[in-house]
Amino acid sequence: MEKRVNQIKQQLSAHNYKLTPQREATVRVLIENEEAHLSAEDVYLLVKEKAPEIGLATVYRTLELLSDLSVIHKLNFGDGVTRYEFRAEGAEHHHHHLICLNCGEVDEIMEDLLTPIEAKVEEEYQFQIVDHRLTFHGVCRRCKEVVADPKKLVGARVT
Amino acid sequence: MEKRVNQIKQQLSAHNYKLTPQREATVRVLIENEEAHLSAEDVYLLVKEKAPEIGLATVYRTLELLSDLSVIHKLNFGDGVTRYEFRAEGAEHHHHHLICLNCGEVDEIMEDLLTPIEAKVEEEYQFQIVDHRLTFHGVCRRCKEVVADPKKLVGARVT
DNA sequence: TCTTATTTGATAGTTCTTTTCATTTAGTTT
DNA sequence: AAACTAAATGAAAAGAACTATCAAATAAGA
Ligand SMILES: [Zn+2]
Ligand SMILES: [Zn+2]
Ligand SMILES: [Zn+2]
Ligand SMILES: [Zn+2]
Numbered sequence: 001m002e003k004r005v006n007q008i009k010q011q012l013s014a015h016n017y018k019l020t021p022q023r024e025a026t027v028r029v030l031i032e033n034e035e036a037h038l039s040a041e042d043v044y045l046l047v048k049e050k051a052p053e054i055g056l057a058t059v060y061r062t063l064e065l066l067s068d069l070s071v072i073h074k075l076n077f078g079d080g081v082t083r084y085e086f087r088a089e090g091a092e093h094h095h096h097h098l099i100c101l102n103c104g105e106v107d108e109i110m111e112d113l114l115t116p117i118e119a120k121v122e123e124e125y126q127f128q129i130v131d132h133r134l135t136f137h138g139v140c141r142r143c144k145e146v147v148a149d150p151k152k153l154v155g156a157r158v159t
Numbered sequence: 160m161e162k163r164v165n166q167i168k169q170q171l172s173a174h175n176y177k178l179t180p181q182r183e184a185t186v187r188v189l190i191e192n193e194e195a196h197l198s199a200e201d202v203y204l205l206v207k208e209k210a211p212e213i214g215l216a217t218v219y220r221t222l223e224l225l226s227d228l229s230v231i232h233k234l235n236f237g238d239g240v241t242r243y244e245f246r247a248e249g250a251e252h253h254h255h256h257l258i259c260l261n262c263g264e265v266d267e268i269m270e271d272l273l274t275p276i277e278a279k280v281e282e283e284y285q286f287q288i289v290d291h292r293l294t295f296h297g298v299c300r301r302c303k304e305v306v307a308d309p310k311k312l313v314g315a316r317v318t
Numbered sequence: 319t320c321t322t323a324t325t326t327g328a329t330a331g332t333t334c335t336t337t338t339c340a341t342t343t344a345g346t347t348t
Numbered sequence: 349a350a351a352c353t354a355a356a357t358g359a360a361a362a363g364a365a366c367t368a369t370c371a372a373a374t375a376a377g378a
Contacts, residue, residue, distance in 0.1 A: 135291065137292070140286055141284070177375080216367080338359100346352080
């Protein structure tokens, strides 16, 4: 934890930014909730518990800054809010997500399944890949018994 | 074209909706701009050329309706607006997108590259896949010479 | 034709996010 | 240490995208 905070401190100062108390509190919340896919509002409320004086605008600014520095990732699951998650240390690429159309839960696929496909795409489309986003929409293991016709679930919420 | 409009008319009436002049004008714009990834505002402006009396709210309503019926797909490329595109006839799954971090252009991968991966995911994670979204972010063939360090481009715009 | 339900356009309202700006904080220079 | 300069913050206003409301128009059914 301390190690990671320090690492981010380095990354910030390498770009002439300071790790202010507000930024540090925000970073700690993000690390503590690594697998939570928090919205800016979520982060704001969690940071407030530690540093009640922080403003929402600062949280937005910090998230944008950390995103620019690739410390965190921006996500969009089609529910109208941007979500943020810590970028795993040394992770070249983003991991994948399983979104349940029935209960809304988001599970993670931590292994990178796209490497062979990316080689093909780079070759065939002459496109130099930097990152990717892969999301599967369907029925999670917990909802399998409940859902009769999964096809019926498709529609509005999928983006 | 007429054939496709008619097909949608069927789909609508199958769910007790009518193909009103406003809805028809919207559908035609969507078909005519099949590979354009239009925002609601884009659609609105294009429909206005044909039917100037249409209201923005009606366009939003129609897009939502067509999305619910899986006639079109909602997309999100992380630029703050929902985009819409016609669902290819009989296409089970959504196609893939190549987004250039330099020029913002969006290219299409029409073949479905994910079939083998989906089999693995369904098996390994006990997740029943209904649809997917796959986007590659990087440098398009047109920008390849211009961009020195593609890694530098990663950041804010990617969601 | 009369009745009823659907659809529409205009507009007000919401929600999420960004901008503005005066104040605070943190370095730097004298 | 005091004065100066730039960066960062919080509160509040503004902006953008989308949704809800509601009276009027349109269409379908009796
Ligand atoms: Zn579920
Ligand atoms: Zn995740
Ligand atoms: Zn390009
Ligand atoms: Zn497309």
